[in-house]
Amino acid sequence: MSGPNTSFDPKQVAVLGAEAIATMVAEALAAVSAAGDLAVLKEVRLAHAGDRSPLALANRDIGALPPAAKAEVGKRVGEARGAVKAALGSRQIELERARDEFVLAEEFIDVTLPAMRVPLGARHPLTTVMERICDVFIAMGYDIAEGPEAEAEWVNFDALNVPPDHPARTMQDTFYVGSPESGVVLRTQTSPIQIRAMLDRQLPIYVVAPGRVYRTDELDATHTPVFHQVEGLAVDVGLTMGDLKGTLDHFAQEMFDPGIVTRLRPSYFPFTEPSAELDVQCFVCRGASIDNSAEPCRTCGSEGWIEWGGCGMVNPRVLQAVGIDPAKYRGFAFGMGIERTLMFRNGVTDMRDMVEGDLRFSLAFGLES
Amino acid sequence: MRAPVSWLRELIDIPVDQTGRDIAARLINAGLEVETVETIGGGVNGALYVGKVLEIEELTEFKKPIRWCQVDVGATGGGVRGIICGARNFTVGDMVVVALPGTVLPGGFEIASRETYGHLSDGMICSERELALSEEQDGIMVLPAGTAGADARPLIGVGEEVLDIAVTPDRGYALSLRGISRELAISYGVPFQDPGLNVADLPAPAPDAVPAQCGSDDFEACALFTLRTIVGFDPKAASPQWMKQRLTAGGMRPVSLAVDVTNYVMLELGQPLHAFDLDKLNGPVRAGWAEPGSTLETLDHVTRKLGSDDLVILDDDGIIGLAGTMGGLDSEIDDDTINIAIEAAHFAPRVIARMARRHRLSSEASRRFERGVDRTLAPYASARAAALLIEFGGGHYVGMTAVEAPYDPGVISMRVSEPAAVAGMPIDEETVTRLLEAVGCGVLINGNQLEVQAPPWRADLTDPADLVEEVVRLVGYENLPSTLPIAAAGHGLSNSQRLKRRIGMTLAARGAVEVLTYPFVGDSELDDMQIPVADIRRSKVRLANPLSDEQPYLRASLLPGLLSTARRNIGRGSSGVSLFELGSVFQGESVGVAPRPSVLERPGADEWAALNGLLPSQPMHLGIVLAGEREAAGWWGPSDDHGWHDAVQMAQVIAEVIGSEITIEQGGDLVFHPGRCATINCAGKPIGVAGELHPRVIQAWSLPTRSSALELDLDALIASAPALRPAPAVSAHPVAKEDLAVVVADSVTVAAVTAALRAGAGDLLESIRLFDIYSGPQVPDGHCSLAFALRFRAPDRTLSAAETAAARQGAINRAGLDCGAVIRGG
Numbered sequence A: 001m002s003g004p005n006t007s008f009d010p011k012q013v014a015v016l017g018a019e020a021i022a023t024m025v026a027e028a029l030a031a032v033s034a035a036g037d038l039a040v041l042k043e044v045r046l047a048h049a050g051d052r053s054p055l056a057l058a059n060r061d062i063g064a065l066p067p068a069a070k071a072e073v074g075k076r077v078g079e080a081r082g083a084v085k086a087a088l089g090s091r092q093i094e095l096e097r098a099r100d101e102f103v104l105a106e107e108f109i110d111v112t113l114p115a116m117r118v119p120l121g122a123r124h125p126l127t128t129v130m131e132r133i134c135d136v137f138i139a140m141g142y143d144i145a146e147g148p149e150a151e152a153e154w155v156n157f158d159a160l161n162v163p164p165d166h167p168a169r170t171m172q173d174t175f176y177v178g179s180p181e182s183g184v185v186l187r188t189q190t191s192p193i194q195i196r197a198m199l200d201r202q203l204p205i206y207v208v209a210p211g212r213v214y215r216t217d218e219l220d221a222t223h224t225p226v227f228h229q230v231e232g233l234a235v236d237v238g239l240t241m242g243d244l245k246g247t248l249d250h251f252a253q254e255m256f257d258p259g260i261v262t263r264l265r266p267s268y269f270p271f272t273e274p275s276a277e278l279d280v281q282c283f284v285c286r287g288a289s290i291d292n293s294a295e296p297c298r299t300c301g302s303e304g305w306i307e308w309g310g311c312g313m314v315n316p317r318v319l320q321a322v323g324i325d326p327a328k329y330r331g332f333a334f335g336m337g338i339e340r341t342l343m344f345r346n347g348v349t350d351m352r353d354m355v356e357g358d359l360r361f362s363l364a365f366g367l368e369s
Numbered sequence B: 001m002r003a004p005v006s007w008l009r010e011l012i013d014i015p016v017d018q019t020g021r022d023i024a025a026r027l028i029n030a031g032l033e034v035e036t037v038e039t040i041g042g043g044v045n046g047a048l049y050v051g052k053v054l055e056i057e058e059l060t061e062f063k064k065p066i067r068w069c070q071v072d073v074g075a076t077g078g079g080v081r082g083i084i085c086g087a088r089n090f091t092v093g094d095m096v097v098v099a100l101p102g103t104v105l106p107g108g109f110e111i112a113s114r115e116t117y118g119h120l121s122d123g124m125i126c127s128e129r130e131l132a133l134s135e136e137q138d139g140i141m142v143l144p145a146g147t148a149g150a151d152a153r154p155l156i157g158v159g160e161e162v163l164d165i166a167v168t169p170d171r172g173y174a175l176s177l178r179g180i181s182r183e184l185a186i187s188y189g190v191p192f193q194d195p196g197l198n199v200a201d202l203p204a205p206a207p208d209a210v211p212a213q214c215g216s217d218d219f220e221a222c223a224l225f226t227l228r229t230i231v232g233f234d235p236k237a238a239s240p241q242w243m244k245q246r247l248t249a250g251g252m253r254p255v256s257l258a259v260d261v262t263n264y265v266m267l268e269l270g271q272p273l274h275a276f277d278l279d280k281l282n283g284p285v286r287a288g289w290a291e292p293g294s295t296l297e298t299l300d301h302v303t304r305k306l307g308s309d310d311l312v313i314l315d316d317d318g319i320i321g322l323a324g325t326m327g328g329l330d331s332e333i334d335d336d337t338i339n340i341a342i343e344a345a346h347f348a349p350r351v352i353a354r355m356a357r358r359h360r361l362s363s364e365a366s367r368r369f370e371r372g373v374d375r376t377l378a379p380y381a382s383a384r385a386a387a388l389l390i391e392f393g394g395g396h397y398v399g400m401t402a403v404e405a406p407y408d409p410g411v412i413s414m415r416v417s418e419p420a421a422v423a424g425m426p427i428d429e430e431t432v433t434r435l436l437e438a439v440g441c442g443v444l445i446n447g448n449q450l451e452v453q454a455p456p457w458r459a460d461l462t463d464p465a466d467l468v469e470e471v472v473r474l475v476g477y478e479n480l481p482s483t484l485p486i487a488a489a490g491h492g493l494s495n496s497q498r499l500k501r502r503i504g505m506t507l508a509a510r511g512a513v514e515v516l517t518y519p520f521v522g523d524s525e526l527d528d529m530q531i532p533v534a535d536i537r538r539s540k541v542r543l544a545n546p547l548s549d550e551q552p553y554l555r556a557s558l559l560p561g562l563l564s565t566a567r568r569n570i571g572r573g574s575s576g577v578s579l580f581e582l583g584s585v586f587q588g589e590s591v592g593v594a595p596r597p598s599v600l601e602r603p604g605a606d607e608w609a610a611l612n613g614l615l616p617s618q619p620m621h622l623g624i625v626l627a628g629e630r631e632a633a634g635w636w637g638p639s640d641d642h643g644w645h646d647a648v649q650m651a652q653v654i655a656e657v658i659g660s661e662i663t664i665e666q667g668g669d670l671v672f673h674p675g676r677c678a679t680i681n682c683a684g685k686p687i688g689v690a691g692e693l694h695p696r697v698i699q700a701w702s703l704p705t706r707s708s709a710l711e712l713d714l715d716a717l718i719a720s721a722p723a724l725r726p727a728p729a730v731s732a733h734p735v736a737k738e739d740l741a742v743v744v745a746d747s748v749t750v751a752a753v754t755a756a757l758r759a760g761a762g763d764l765l766e767s768i769r770l771f772d773i774y775s776g777p778q779v780p781d782g783h784c785s786l787a788f789a790l791r792f793r794a795p796d797r798t799l800s801a802a803e804t805a806a807a808r809q810g811a812i813n814r815a816g817l818d819c820g821a822v823i824r825g826g
């Protein structure tokens, strides 16, 4: 720093003239814009805005001016330094951007490279169809009931109004656990879960019960000894067959398509009376393929209807076996095969695909079906 | 049950425009499941003429005898034609069936005029086999009568439609033309003359004739037994053509007049009949129980061992038949039988069902008796049979003997309004009554109640619900309304149902694929898995009737099925598999005998508990098998295989997603690599095992080396999941990070050191993480250095350097005490 202004030397202050300052600024700005990279700009900054730069030296000399001149010259120098600094700043940003763009361009990667290093797995479509069915009924207020796969014969048959030696027992080929006299079987249907639900739960009862069932069939394209069913049961005051029909209609619409309806045909199950076979309208052709050889339908075999399951009003004898007063309560029940549902709903053509556990089969369905 | 349409039309007036398919649709709506509508001779395309054989020239110069025939097929068929024929069962003057050139026979065989055996054969004389009417091979068809040139098709049943009906167990009456035509009469609204109530015209027996005697030892099992006697029958008499045709269409093979008549009447009316050769009987014929240990050779040439619950037919010499199931060989009608006794009886359905099941003998008779035969039909049916036998086989009617228990059909009371209430739509009293009467019920109206008597052919109608079904099915299920009940407020998925779904989703999202394997296992698989005999995974629950003797047990572990599925996938070219299964396993010793409570009331709590106590324990398990590539080679580097840590990680992931806490400790499961097996503990108990499979197990299943697995008791894990998770205190104060390394003996586990450090560090410790393991020159032999990153934080203040240092030192001290850990470099 120079000391206080005690004398005024006209020679020394010539450099503070307007022209001289303007020259300094012009030189500085020219150098700034000429700087091609950040390193050069750093040197330019040192030369034109550093402590020893002409403008810094000029600023230092202001103190030597007579008081009358100080203000004018000070303003001029200050403006000059400001202009140089601003130019340096904006050039700095420009050069930094340029550098970044270069670096980022260098870092280019083909982002179409495979990114899925560990592929997704899958859930079994039988599981997800069962969950879908459960969700439809949960939305209607039903709970999901469960029961054991090795089940007491009493629960699987007797309580369902299938007494010993009844022909209905030979309709289903049963695996016996232990010995044929043990009273324990692999459940042949999900219907025993009805019995458990009625014994374990408070009335009214609205449940669906998905599960694994067993029959002594050899595995082939359309049979498997281990398969899945879902059972529905409602026991309440005043239930009607119309309620059963409406429930099944709603279910069919949720599973297939809006507007799909069901059809009941009289049939026989020991645990329901009246009993019915349950058909669902073909969701592919909606019956348009019937007697229309020009447009056959593979899903329904041009029948317009697909056999889906069985249903009926709970036989009062079944209510009696679980201690529910048939004079007060009525029930309806229905059941269908999950494999069969998956076959016609998703176009599975061979039962073995659902059994063998080939990854490629399940992976095609992902987390939903 | 096969029902020819022309036979149905003979019994009721079905509108003429109705095809077999139309009739089938009616029956389906009524609840009879028509599986197929078949057209007999449906493969015949073109005319078939009745031809009269005018001349036969025997051609003998060929390897087999050949006939050159002149056959008159009438003006319509082009007059007399020369036809070559290889059959020999006809003579001049016989009426035969002729297919002319242009007609196509089943199998696409088109008749053409052709030179053969030195003549131009201008058509074909047909056999039943050639028209696909039967398997009969003995020569061509000779018609009993006919006019040359007439259409032969109706005469031989070609074009006849036959309904094949799968009869459900409750509808025994539909195993007859009588029952099926009754349903059709209701459906079409046409009158029904019940052929089962026709009294056949029988000649009066001679006054001194003595019919064969009969009896029943047990009226519970045999409520009605009748025996009708005919003598002097012509054993050579043949069955009429129409009867043979109907039997063939009905699925039965014509045999002889006596047998054909009993079968014909059974098809027509539903009453099984049995014809005995009277001369082979000794003394009265009766129904009774077999002596244990006795035997009988039945008509199918099988010698059957009998027990005390076999109902048999006996004479004074012993057992001559299995009641309602199959006759004995010794009393069978044969080609010389001239004196016949026809048995018509009623046997209890359950008795016959049990016998048929035990002897694995399902006959036309047993199928009817076990579904219930008309209780009063026997004498009508045997009269019908006797009349047919006498009509076509001559003989003299001797009479009938019968024994019968009193018949009380009982009365079912039903509210008039019940069908409407169950159906959920209006059904008035007139409709209810009319429909019940149409199915044969007697109905009395008593105020709001109906007193209904079921007809004797409807043993299935016992409860009001049965009557409701009759009414509603005849009103038509298609008329039911579609309404929705208001269900009670539900609970949604249960905790365990929700968590199982979450686990499945998580595993799939992490690359695992769910499979559903069969739960059948055998000793060889369990041996291959090295599961010791005393291990809980050694299956004890055995099937009495397994599909394969190789796999008689129910699984007690999910791993055998998963390993086999992994092998299948690897075998099909998969380079790596990650499979999981959520499923029941079956544990415990073989069961005793589960109780069979009454079905007339709710089982008592004790009974219910005893019943459940006898079932094997069936916990839900989760199994995972990880084999081969976890991550394929790619631009990121070389491939990475599944290992023990992936299995342990899966356990930790599952526990974490459901909020359960598990701990991992070094395990020693024999299925696994002895040094690479982890026991998974939860709530202080082992609940599973994870790690690398034992190399011998891997080898037994031909899996890639280092294949790994996990099996968990999911029920136990889910039971420990918190119902509710409390919120954490999230401190905004700064964290103090401290790294430290301790040297421990190799035998000390990381889990133990981590636990000691955690315990010693106290509440200020926010987290602890192992970030390096070192063993080498800088640590003693048999030791390693474990480097941990510790993070300390207080909920309410910035920790001072002294506080952090104290907590750090506490951790070190505790690790020293518990694990012999020595701080490294400090």
Ligand SMILES: [Zn+2]
Pocket (backbone or CB within 6 Å): A282, A283, A284, A285, A286, A287, A289, A297, A298, A299, A300, A301, A302, A303, A304
């Ligand atoms: Zn369709």
